[in-house]
Amino acid sequence: xxxxxxxxxxxxxxxxxxxxxxxxxxxxxxxxxxxxxxxxxxxxxxxxxxxxxxxxxxxxxxxxxxxxxxxxxxxxxxxxxxxxxxxxxxxxxxxxxxxxxxxxxxxxxxxxxxxxxxxxxxxxxxxxxxxxxxxxxxxxxxxxxxxxxxxxxxxxxxxxxxxxxxxxxxxxxxxxxxxxxxxxxxxxxxxxxxxxxxxxxxxxxxxxxxxxxxxxxxxxxxxxxxxxxxx
Amino acid sequence: xxxxxxxxxxxxxxxxxxxxxxxxxxxxxxxxxxxxxxxxxxxxxxxxxxxxxxxxxxxxxxxxxxxxxxxxxxxxxxxxxxxxxxxxxxxxxxxxxxxxxxxxxxxxxxxxxxxxxxxxxxxxxxxxxxxxxxxxxxxxxxxxxxxxxxxxxxxxxxxxxxxxxxxxxxxxxxxxxxxxxxxxxxxxxxxxxxxxxxxxxxxxxxxxxxxxxxxxxxxxxxxxxxxxxxx
DNA sequence: GTCTATAGTTCGATAGAC
DNA sequence: GTCTATCGAACTATAGAC
Numbered sequence: 141x142x143x144x145x146x147x148x149x150x151x152x153x154x155x156x157x158x159x160x161x162x163x164x165x166x167x168x169x170x171x172x173x174x175x176x177x178x179x180x181x182x183x184x185x186x187x188x189x190x191x192x193x194x195x196x197x198x199x200x201x202x203x204x205x206x207x208x209x210x211x212x213x214x215x216x217x218x219x220x221x222x223x224x225x226x227x228x229x230x231x232x233x234x235x236x237x238x239x240x241x242x243x244x245x246x247x248x249x250x251x252x253x254x255x256x257x258x259x260x261x262x263x264x265x266x267x268x269x270x271x272x273x274x275x276x277x278x279x280x281x282x283x284x285x286x287x288x289x290x291x292x293x294x295x296x297x298x299x300x301x302x303x304x305x306x307x308x309x310x311x312x313x314x315x316x317x318x319x320x321x322x323x324x325x326x327x328x329x330x331x332x333x334x335x336x337x338x339x340x341x342x343x344x345x346x347x348x349x350x351x352x353x354x355x356x357x358x359x360x361x362x363x364x365x366x367x368x369x370x371x
Numbered sequence: 372x373x374x375x376x377x378x379x380x381x382x383x384x385x386x387x388x389x390x391x392x393x394x395x396x397x398x399x400x401x402x403x404x405x406x407x408x409x410x411x412x413x414x415x416x417x418x419x420x421x422x423x424x425x426x427x428x429x430x431x432x433x434x435x436x437x438x439x440x441x442x443x444x445x446x447x448x449x450x451x452x453x454x455x456x457x458x459x460x461x462x463x464x465x466x467x468x469x470x471x472x473x474x475x476x477x478x479x480x481x482x483x484x485x486x487x488x489x490x491x492x493x494x495x496x497x498x499x500x501x502x503x504x505x506x507x508x509x510x511x512x513x514x515x516x517x518x519x520x521x522x523x524x525x526x527x528x529x530x531x532x533x534x535x536x537x538x539x540x541x542x543x544x545x546x547x548x549x550x551x552x553x554x555x556x557x558x559x560x561x562x563x564x565x566x567x568x569x570x571x572x573x574x575x576x577x578x579x580x581x582x583x584x585x586x587x588x589x590x591x592x593x594x595x596x597x598x599x600x601x602x
Numbered sequence: 603g604t605c606t607a608t609a610g611t612t613c614g615a616t617a618g619a620c
Numbered sequence: 621g622t623c624t625a626t627c628g629a630a631c632t633a634t635a636g637a638c
Contacts, residue, residue: 161603175503178410182632192605197633199603265500269553271493272406276555287561307562308577312547316585319546322500324507330518331538346539346589353588354547354581362580392621413614423623428615430621 165189165196167256170210174259176266177207177274208278211267214252214260215282221248222286226293238297238355242348245290246317250340261321268314287314300360309355316347393430396420398487400427401441405490407497408438408505439509442498445483445491446513452479453517457524469528469586473579476521477548481571492552499545518545531591540586547578 168189172180182203186193200206225244229236249264250257267275268283287310294306301309320343327335337343356362399420403411413434417424431437456475460467480495481488498506499514518541525537532540551574558566568574587593 176407176409176501178407181630183630193632194606194634195604201633203632262500262502266497269493269496269500269549269555270407271553271555276557279555279557280560284557284560291561304562304565305577307558307566308574309581310561311550311558311566311568312578312581315546315548315550316543317546318500318549319542322502324500324502324510326507326510326515327538327542329511329515330522330541331535334535335538335542337542343539346536347543349588349593350540350543350585353584353593357580357584358577362584412612414612424614425616425624426622432615434614 161189161191161195162199165191165199165206166210166213169196169206170214170256170263171259173207173210174256174262177272182206204274207274210260211263211278211282218248218252219282219286223289226289230293230296235297238294238352239348241290241293241297242313242351243344245313246320246344246347249317249321250344258323261323265318265322268318294355298355298359300362301355301358302360305358306355309358312354313351316351320344320347392420392422392426396422396427396430396437397441397444400437401445401487401494402490404438404441405487405493408503413437435505438505441491442494442509442513449479449483450513450517454520457520461524461527466528469525469583470579472521472524472528473544473582474575476544477551477575477578480548480552481575489554492554496549496553499549525586529586529590531593532586532589533591536589537586540589543585544582547582551575551578 165185169180169185172185172188180203182193182196185206186196189196196206200209222244225248226241229240229244249261252260267279270276291303291306291310294309295301295303298306320337320340323337325337327337335342396416400411400416403416403419411434413424413427416437417427420427427437431440453475456479457472460471460475480492483491498510501507522534522537522541525540526532526534529537551568551571554568556568558568566573
């Protein structure tokens, strides 16, 4: 495939040479979109993929549709795993612990078996916090359904947790998870080298108890304060 | 000032007409940068400010320096308030509650008395989660110092909270705060209309107990689980 | 399906008059 | 200090050959 062209493309990874251009483009787009939608250029994606820019438009039409394709591919994979883990937890005879549910929420996001995991995480963090209609529509389409499942799980496992507070708790939990997905290197700076946000295990070990305690604190009858009685 | 020009500029807000162009440009830039750095254009900023595009370069030189000027203006205001509130809390005879410290962390961010508050919040959320060197440098310069103060406060008020876990807790707390500053409208969707992320009081009433419980869960000897014994 | 070439816009920044 | 006018580069998308 690469042999019919004038100059060989050494820039294309070896394992990708035999696959369809379609997927090569998606991989390249994932990397480039990781620096932001507006800042990404079709030219750079084409260069990184080692294809002509026009080919991207042939396969994906517009930049916006390419962006959605990048998200759709990973989201279905990740959220499929999430739903599967969540169902498995509730399949047993007795109820799971909230800690296990939080694990099911974050493990699939970080454990995807590709080297672009970090790029996709950044795309997601950006989209989740965006005010752009394009981003909000994608979050709604690909992430709202699984969010509702986790909100139900929060309520099922936390006595006295009203739906309203379960929704807030889910939003807060996702916010905490962003910290892990953004991998800005800031924890390293603030801790003088002790906290590494590339060490997902060390982070998860703190995130899980942090969120679980937070969720339980929003349940009725929790010893701690806060005027939360308007539900 | 507007009278010496050929056509009067009705698009400029009344209260801004008498002020210097310098501040008008900063306000316009804040609004436009709220949709992202790369996506923002100097042309749109100039239009919104009602000035010539060249004037922006005269005052701020480059787009990048204008962006920093926007952040610097608000950051000094907000973080000054934060430091003041934090010092006041620890000035008394007995130690404050952790809840009060969390309030001091978020109140100044949302209570700034200008109508661009939402735009600046979005700029901040984007910068805090960015992998771009430009953004990380700004966070480091304008937000790391105050972060260290709050991390110290977390430790002082939470027996058994190691520095490492205090840093993680601070990162998680900021992550939760992002939920409030992003104002994506997602809580409204997920709750069927009950949870409004534009209602900052309702959010703070949940955020404070959520974070406080999370911070305490990362202290040694907390009844809850998690392999956090590697510090 | 993939390419080259380019049309048509928009961008950041500058030159130079006032 | 503020403007008009414009340069040169980068952008998305398309036309058309193979």
